[in-house]
Amino acid sequence: MLDKCQHKDMNITRGIDHARKFKAAKREYVDEVFGPRQLYLHLLATHPDYQLHGAGTRLVGRGIEVARKEGLNLTLVAQPTAAGFYTHIGFSSTGNITITSVDEDEKFTYPVMAYNFTSR
Numbered sequence: 453m454l455d456k457c458q459h460k461d462m463n464i465t466r467g468i469d470h471a472r473k474f475k476a477a478k479r480e481y482v483d484e485v486f487g488p489r490q491l492y493l494h495l496l497a498t499h500p501d502y503q504l505h506g507a508g509t510r511l512v513g514r515g516i517e518v519a520r521k522e523g524l525n526l527t528l529v530a531q532p533t534a535a536g537f538y539t540h541i542g543f544s545s546t547g548n549i550t551i552t553s554v555d556e557d558e559k560f561t562y563p564v565m566a567y568n569f570t571s572r
């Protein structure tokens with residue numbers, strides 16, 4: 453999902469290149485920054501027919517509950533269009549991952565976000 457949403461012209465070469473760069477960037481900007489005591493939220497979506505009914509909040513809420521109980525950093529890499537949702541429920545951006553396409557004709561930017569346990 454993360455790898456499709458912003459792409460205008462996806463093909464297998466571009467897709468594989470994007471996934472490889474995303475993985476490397478995630479390692480550098482998420483895993484190395486937040487360390488092993490981390491719960492990373494991956495691939496969240498609510499079916500379009502059921503958006504804005506609280507399901508996304510409840511799904512992330514389960515992650516918040518587990519991370520709080522275990523004392524873990526709670527992180528994710530957001531689609532830019534979803535960053536407002538995460539901010540609304542208590543995450544802050546800690547920076548951006550920017551990926552340049554294999555042909556260097558497009559750039560994709562994804563906010564890295566972490567949950568603020570202290571302010572909640």
Ligand SMILES: CC(C)(COP(=O)(O)OP(=O)(O)OC[C@H]1O[C@@H](n2cnc3c(N)ncnc32)[C@H](O)[C@@H]1OP(=O)(O)O)[C@@H](O)C(=O)NCCC(=O)NCCS
Binds near residue numbers: 496498499507531
């Ligand atoms: C982002 C997404 C998961 C939110 O799920 P949802 O079930 O619609 O969210 P909720 O109903 O729990 O919304 C909670 C609050 O966030 C707000 N909100 C929801 N989506 C938002 C967005 N994209 N930007 C800003 N605010 C948003 C809602 O208005 C709601 O506000 P309220 O509490 O004042 O009523 C859903 O829109 C989605 O699946 N989007 C497409 C896939 C996607 O982008 N996933 C994220 C990948 S990182």
